[in-house]
Amino acid sequence: MPTGMLFLIQLILGYVAWLLWFGTYGLPRLGSMDRVQAHRAIATLHSFRFFGLVFLVPGVVGPGLPAGFAPAAAYGDFATGLLAILALLTVRIRPLFWIFVVAFNLVGAGDLLLDYWHAVRGGLPEHAGALGAAYVIPVLYVPLLMITHGYALYALARPRPAASDLAGEATAS
Numbered sequence: 001m002p003t004g005m006l007f008l009i010q011l012i013l014g015y016v017a018w019l020l021w022f023g024t025y026g027l028p029r030l031g032s033m034d035r036v037q038a039h040r041a042i043a044t045l046h047s048f049r050f051f052g053l054v055f056l057v058p059g060v061v062g063p064g065l066p067a068g069f070a071p072a073a074a075y076g077d078f079a080t081g082l083l084a085i086l087a088l089l090t091v092r093i094r095p096l097f098w099i100f101v102v103a104f105n106l107v108g109a110g111d112l113l114l115d116y117w118h119a120v121r122g123g124l125p126e127h128a129g130a131l132g133a134a135y136v137i138p139v140l141y142v143p144l145l146m147i148t149h150g151y152a153l154y155a156l157a158r159p160r161p162a163a164s165d166l167a168g169e170a171t172a173s
Contacts, residue, residue, distance in 0.1 A: 004125035007139070014143040022147050030151065038155065039101045040091060042148045046084035046104055049145070052077020054134050064130035066122025069115070076111030080104050102156060109149040112142060 030038045054060050055070040083104035090096040119125065119138075128135060 002126070003128055004123075007125040007128040010139040011143070014139045015147070018143045018147055022144075022151075026148075027151070030155075035155070035160070036091065036094075036097070039097075039152060040088060042152045043084040043087040043101065043104065045148060046108055046145065047081055047088060049077040049081030049084065049108070051141075052081070052137070054137070059132075061132045061134050062130035064127050066118065066124050066127065066130075069118045069122050069124055072118050073111075073115045076107070076114065080108035080111055083107055101152070105149050105152045105156065108145065109153065112146050112149070115142075 030041060033041065053074045055065070055074040061070060083100055087097055087100035087104055090100055115138075124131075131138070
């Protein structure tokens, strides 16, 4: 089977497996948390995106990696990770926290979409072996990142219940 086909199958199955996990475990847990705690949990996951800098490390990735892919993926991940860490550090200053939550989700989702574009344009699926040890990032880690960005952006766009609605729920329980 061609390398490109193997890579695409693994990428798709990564999404399938993480969507099954997210639907069964992640979504119910995040849904049971208040908004701040749910976004803190997602920010904690994304705070590890500094790991994307590995795409710039010779010996971890091979020289056959498409030229435009590595720098964009590495620095986009790094920026997203820093924004997620800033969100976590500013949780007690809510206006700043929400700015960083929106920022890391928009930057992070945009980064992943741009990475897909660079990967397809540069022929990464056919040269996936050049990812070396970093191969696991796009097939195992990226699907979870994209799914959590999708959930976070959806949750941010949803109208929040009014304070009077929350007070009514508290007295009714």
